[in-house]
Amino acid sequence: MKAILKQMKAFDYVIIVVCLIISFLPNIVTANIYSNSNDEQTIVALIKINGQEVDRFVLGDETEDFEKTYYPDTGQYNIIQKQGDQIRIQEDNSPDQIGVRTGWISQPGQTAICLPHGFIIEIQGKVDEDPLILPL
Incomplete structure (x- = not known):
């Protein structure tokens, strides 16, 4: 050495x-x-049932809080809850309750899934301008 x-x-x-x-x-x-x-990003929650987008919500403190029920099929239900800049599956009647146990999601790329119902909440971020393009 x-x-x-x-x-x-x-x-x-x-x-x-x-x-x-x-x-x-x-x-x-x-x-x-x-x-x-x-700071320039709008966060959107997509609600999908069997791969088809059925609803979309902007997440943020300035948007109103709510609960909404979806019926993917006969005898199935999913209740979602939005609170500020986060969303979750509050209740469903699936046997495993994985979507409910996922809890609150708020970051782009996160998902909450109730597989027996084909119900998905997906968080996506929409950037107003491309951050990888640097000004010359």
Whole structure:
């Protein structure tokens, strides 16, 4: 180990430090772009039954809170609850209750699914402008 350190010159250390900084630069730039884009994003909850979109709600503190019941098929029901910027399956009559146990969802990409009923709540974000296009 000492033999390797004796062979290195001062400029070698500078090159190593610069390479380390450059290796983290893409992460820093990407984090900065996406952190600035959150203010420009509208979050939408899509309600799907058997793959077909049946309803859509904008999630936010300025929208009104509600409960709504859906009937995917005869003898099946799903009650959803929206509160501020989050939504959940409050109650359903499926045997496993996975959708109910999922709880509140509010971030783009999250889903609550009641598989026996084919009922899905999916959160999507609509960005007003593309954050990956940098101005020149």
